[in-house]
Amino acid sequence: MGEHIIAELLTQNRQDVVEKLWTKQAAKYTTSNSKHSPSKLAALYAIELLYNKDEKKALQLYEELQRHVLYAR
Template identity: 90%
Template sequence: MEKLWTKQAAKYTTSNCKYSPCKLAALYAIELLHNKDEKKALQLYEELQRRKAMFYLPGETAMALNVAEQIAKL
C-alpha cells in the first residue's frame, strides 16, 4: 500500500475530495483499512453523506456510497 499511497497521491486526493465522491470514498477506505483510524474514517463517511446532493453525477455518488458501505462491512 505504501507504494501506491505516495505523498503525491495523498496530496492530489485530499485536495480534490470536495469535488469527487469517489475521492472521499477512497480516503474513507484508506483511513479505515490502512491507517486503522475509525474516527477519521467516520468523519469522511459523514462528509460524503452530507455532500451527496451537491455532487454533479448522481450515479458516481451512489457508487461511492455503495463502495464505502461495502468496505464498512469488512
C-alpha cells in the first residue's frame, strides 16, 4: 500500500486517489510498522510532505529515515 501511495504522490498526486488509499486502517498499519520498515517510513514521509503539507513532521520522518539507512549499513 505504501509504495502505491508514494507512486501516486510523486506522479499525478490525485488527492481523491490518495484519500481512497490512505484509510484509517492503512495509516494505522503503516505507522505501527514504520519503526521496522524503511518503506513504511518513506510512505509516512511522502504523506506528510506531499499530502498533508506538513514540512515539520516530514522533516522529522526524513531524519528518522536517514538514521534507519545509516544503521542498515
